Amino acid sequence: MLRSMYAGVSGLNAHQQMMDVTGNNISNVNTIGFKSSRVTFKEMLSQTIQGASAPQDNRAGTNPQQVGLGVGVGSIDSDMSSGNLQSTGKTSDVAIQGDGFFVLRDGNNQVYSRAGNLNFDEQGRLYSSSTGMLVQGWMADANGDYGDFNAQTIDDVTLKQEINAQETDSVSFGKNLDADATNTLDILEQNLDLSAGGNSDTLEFSLTPVEGQHNVWDFTLSGAEITTNIAGSGSNKISGTLITDNDGEVVTFETSSGTDLTSGFNVNLNGSSVTMDALVDSSGSSITNINDGFLIAQNGDTTKNANLAFDQTAVRNIAVDVFDSQGAKHTVNLELEKTANNEWTINENEVEINNNTVTNVLGGSDHVISFDSNGNIDGGETVDLTFTPPGPGTSQTVELNFSDMTQFAGDMTANFTNVNGYASGALESFSFTETGDVVGSYSNGLTQTLAKLGLANFSNPSGLLRQEGVFQTTSNSGDPELGAAAQGGFGSLAPATLEMSNANLSQEFTNMITAQRGFQANSKLITTSDEMLQTLVNLKR
Known part of the structure; x- marks a missing residue:
């Protein structure tokens, strides 16, 4: 009889521990990273009243007779499954x-x-x-x-709270230079009403760019009167070629028959001669650059003229910031001029650093970048730019790498693509990546991988x-x-x-109910055993 009471006591203890574990799970329902536990029970030792017997003769065998001595906690297992995020x-x-x-x-x-x-x-x-x-x-x-x-x-x-400055020693350039880029030469106005000896004529000057050639234009100068003879051609119309360089300096101004017109020419108006000054400025002085004045004027009378304007539009300006060893920023402005078909040039004496023109920074000569017929670079891939920043006061060399540039007809997109070096910076924020990297963001705009979390x-x-x-x-x-x-x-x-905690409230409340009922049933076992003992004691009366 006493065995049932002790079995009930063991049940009370076991279900109390189940309740303790359940209570701990519920109390940690909002604990981040918490892993819940569960209790499993096991049967305690059993008392053997009679052992098993084997079958013999015509009699069957018998099974063992055992009385259990109660329940114990078999294990308290941790649930290591992931919680919700x-x-x-x-x-x-x-x-x-x-x-x-x-x-x-x-x-x-x-x-x-x-x-x-x-x-x-x-x-x-x-x-x-x-x-x-x-x-x-x-x-x-x-x-x-x-x-x-x-x-x-x-x-x-x-x-790392700060990043020290790093000197720039390499700048990479890429993207496209427009193969169709051309400089422009426009006629702003013209007034070539000529007169001499009672004869007159109005000349017309026109320009047409030559397709596929750089800084080359076909020109035509024609008169209205059939008796006009221009530049000894015996005709009232002449044509030829006008060639300039990238700065608007006239290289060639001659007729298709080879007559050079740069020093002027005569126009015969039905027997009366008129002298034309081919290149003069507004005061009548000789010039070589179209942008410095007029192209054609009559006998120094600049009111009778063909006024031209040259504009260098086949150019790509690229500004890039580089840093010296002390982190000071210097803006380098490069002007890439198209100087011939498939050829672009950086003028040695036109490089600007911090808005100041600096000479002799490319090794003593202009740098030419050339392309093949397929638009791929085939010369001038790199050049060293050397200057002395005022802070450190020592010479700094930056390699300019143009190897990724192309030249196709289309948008002018050429620009720098990568610059190493940076100013010093202080840590502003950090973040984690999915692979555990700790990435810092600094005031100089730089992000740097600092560490990796260990698991x-x-x-x-x-x-x-x-x-x-x-x-x-x-x-x-x-x-x-x-x-x-x-x-x-x-x-x-x-x-x-x-x-979040992986404790499942619905499961925990269910466990709490079963623990309560199990505890209640075991307590009932003890009271019932007590009543039976009381009945036994009362047999003496």
Whole structure:
């Protein structure tokens, strides 16, 4: 009879522990990274009243007769499944999607956690807000590279608060120079009403750019009267070629028969001669550049003229900022002029640095960039630009790389594509990536990969020991395997989110009901056994 009472007592104890575990799960329903537990029961030792017997002769065997001695707690298992993710918008929050634990340093010991509410202390060290323990990972070098991800190199994750200035030594250029780009030569106005000896005529001057040639125009000068003889041609109409350089200087101004008109020519008006000054300015003085005055005037009378204007439109100006060794910014302005078909030139004496023209910075000569017939660069891929910034006061050389440029007919898009070097910068913010990289953003506009969070995995994560909100290894959990997120079986990270508790309230309330009913039934067992004992005692009366 007493055995049933003790069985009831064991049931009370077991269901009380079940209630304790359930209560702990419910109390941690809002604890980030919390892993719930469950209780399983096992039958305690049974008392054997009669053993089993084997069949013999014509009699069957008998089964053993045993009386159970109650129930005990078989195990308290941890549910290590992932909880739901909660978006927080806080850049220092991060959650693990999949397997793995954050690695924390507690003094000289390593502990593990799924709670990703992290922050940085005044020394720039990443720590767990819940425990104050330092987060472990691997620091990146200046190029954002890591060594091996192992236990020997893992260390505190520390943010780099400032980035020192780096001198620019390379600028890359790319995209397209327009193969159809041409300079323009326009007739602004003309008044060539000529008269002499009672004869008169009105001449007409026209220009047509020669397709496929650079700075070359066909011209025509014609009179209305058939008796007019222009430049000794015996005709009232002459044609020829006008060629300039990129600055508007006249190179060639001659008729198709080879007559040079640059020094002037005569026009015979039915026997009366008129002298034309081919290149004069507004005062009648000789010039060579079209933009300095008029192209044609009669006997120094600049009211009788053909006024031309040259505009250098086959040019691409590219401004790029470079930095000296002390982080000061200098703006370099390069002017790429189309000087011939498939040829662009940077004038040695027209490079500007900080809006000031600086000479002799390209090695003593103009730099020519040439292209083949397919629009690909085939010469002048690189050139060194050397100047002396005022701060450091020492010579600085920057390689200009044009190898990625093309020349096709189309938009003029050529520009710089990559510039190394930068000014010094202070840390403004940081963020995590899905692969565990810690990326810092600095005031100089630079982002730099600073570190990678370390993750730990275990053969038996349920074998970890809970202690003050973190997990510790045990002899049954296995040694930790360290690695980076999103590789080698480790889960990826979800930035700006937290992992919620995986406690299931519906399941916990159900467990609470079954624990209550089990406790109630075991208490009833004790009272019933007591009543039976009372009946037995009353037999004496």
